[in-house]
Amino acid sequence: MGRPVSQGAGEVRGFVERAEYILSIAEKALEDVGLEDTDKPGFRQYIKRVPVGVILVIAPWKYVKLLI
Numbered sequence: 725m726g727r728p729v730s731q732g733a734g735e736v737r738g739f740v741e742r743a744e745y746i747l748s749i750a751e752k753a754l755e756d757v758g759l760e761d762t763d764k765p766g767f768r769q770y771i772k773r774v775p776v777g778v779i780l781v782i783a784p785w786k787y788v789k790l791l792i
Contacts, residue, residue: 727735757771 754773754775756773759769759771762769
């Protein structure tokens with residue numbers, strides 16, 4: 725089972741489009757989030773987002789379409 729070879733180029737283009745989009749939002753998605761209303765004056769509180777590495781997801785076919 726799979727895609728016909730004639731549709732392979734479209735699959736690659738779709739993958740490249742998704743990858744470029746994820747790369748374009750990565751910096752914004754990983755920036756620190758400052759907390760404005762804190763209960764301790766003089767302290768700066770924030771959420772620091774740190775990438776932890778590559779993960780693996782075994783998902784059903786067409787699952788990616790549900791995420792986008």
